[in-house]
Amino acid sequence: MLINKRLILAHFWLAFIVFGAALVLGAWQMFERSPLNVWHLNPEFYYRSVTAHGTVMGYVFPTLIAMGFGYAISEAALERPLVGRRWAWAGIALVAIGSVVAMVPVSLGLASVLYTFYPPMIGNVFYYIGVVLVVVGSWIWVALMSINLAVWKRDNRDKPVPLAMFANVAGSYLWGWTAVGAALELIFQIIPTALGLTTTIDAGLARVFFSWTLHAIVYFWLIPTYIAYYTIFPRAIGGRLYSDAMGRVAFIMFVVVAMPIGVHHLFADPQVGAGFKFMQSVFTGLVALPTLLTVFTICASAEIASRLRGGRGAFGWIRALPWENPIMVATALSLVMLGFGGAGGLINMSYQLNTSIHNTQWVTGHFHLIFGGAIVIMYFAIAYDLWPHLTGRTLDSYGLMRTQLWLWFIGMIVTTFPWHYVGILGMPRRMAFYDYANPAISPQAFSVTMSAFGGLILLTSGILFLIVLVRGQFAPRGEAGAYTFAIPLHMPARLPVALNSFGLWLALMIGLTVVNYGYPIGQLMAVRNTSVPAVYVGASR
């Protein structure tokens, strides 16, 4: 039962339009830094572009997807109209205004500090204000998800919260709390410095605050993808969800252990001691657990669907899966990329192996494979699945959809595998160009060229995706019926309170973050003389 279709559609369209723009920048960056490019522009354009690409892809695009999909889940799973419709429109308005406010100074070259901010470099204050507006807009969504769940619970005491809504609210809490790290950095450190109220800033402390956001934000991006695995995929291929309870456990684990692990991004940093680095490395290991559980549940759900269709044998059932179905293709390709990306992630989080690849092109390859690959391909699937319900029109260009999904997968592999490889060779990331004539660097030239072609394949796929959606807007009218979620194989008659509510888990989420971040933050605030002069960029001061 989708009622506020225009609201949801507005989120998805805005998300995919900014995605398309940022994708063009990404493909250009791949070319600009490759040996294919012989006519170098001012390197400042490259960093401007990276700032815009990262800000849009990291803060705006996935946030809008989570918000729009979240509203759709709330209405469809709880079977009631969204409470707080006007607030939801205010939320998306803030995200849109924030994006414009942030992108104007970036486009003018006044804030080429990359989306990770990197103080003591300080850009134009409107860049940071824009990012804050985007986050505040998304916090409205966080509140609305919580309110809608509470309203439903009041009328449905002792009933299990539908898994899709449970996961959706878990994702919103995760985002609400993880955004606090970057918000503290922006509000108490960066914005006062950008305004000129103070001229010094503790760069080490800022990096610790940012790490609180930096890792868990990836799980916030991931949640819509996991919701699609659990609640769309089994239904779309005509099967059942293997286990409802395991899904809840997985989402709860993300809420609890996604935050207190961000210091693994700071293994090589001098401002955090070894003890907390090790502790957070251990917690990072824990966060692999929900993914391992999910992979099992989703593969088992696929097997159920296949056997219902007559699939046989230990592995023969894989052939009997409905491979003509775009959701099937997207999910399978997503899991393959999740496998490679996850294995790379275990290397990054490792206390020792990290030094081999820290801040090299490996890291860029890793997060593009996980986020751009495994996660975004499921955003496409979500859009394909929801579109007929949102537009009231048929979406039947299945051949085009499959081509688009395969191209995205191939493009992502061709882009990221060589990217990982040059990282192992030691190629540093985020440089506008490289001297490929240097014998120490020339062995990396071929791989970087391959990546640039991968970028072109991804751009082609992105354009095809937008074509499919636009065609869907002009297709003949067709009734898509009620929007439903996968039914579990065995629905427990009643759930333990712990798997049906968040109180305990939120307490653990906040408690563990305070334990794992309290000491490093407290220590840095206590150490004197670590504030360093701000370095203003892009402006002639």
Add this chain to the structure above:
Amino acid sequence: MTSETDHSHDEHGLGEAVAARIERRWATLSVVIICVLVGLAAFFGIYHATMPQGRVETADPTTLHLSGEFVESNLGSALEADGSVTVRAIGQQYSFTPQCLVVPAETPITIRATSADVVHGFLIEGTNINTMLVPGYVSDLPIRFNAPGEHVMPCQEFCGIGHQGMWGKVKVVDQTAFRNMAASKRRLTCVD
């Protein structure tokens, strides 16, 4: 949301028990995998003392050039009384000082480095030597080179619009050559 099934209630219960058992086995295996990985990290961290920097040291970037261990005359490689070598360096937009480090092979070396302005990175290609230079803090890193040779040393963290030009060099020479050089100079570099 109740599950529909053609089976009798008992068979349904049986299927559910089987499903739960298989799931438990997988969950146990997953926990074991994670424990092994974390255990490996703990073992090598403690037994081989391979771990990131342990303690937090500070250095004021506004006075680096005036006093303390990072004054310009003290930068470069120093041969210590115990035969080990200490290399002091700073990163600034957009170069390292010294821009070329000279170090002996097969010798324990301590890198001590910091930044004079923004965040930089310190990476020596072809090795696992990789750390951050954060202004206000001192990076302290034990390293060792197995063989003589030359390496490039790029800054691996975005530090401004000249970031792509921030490449240093490391020259690893054999122990005797290094000792001969150290006999005539207090601090060694290969900046000519």
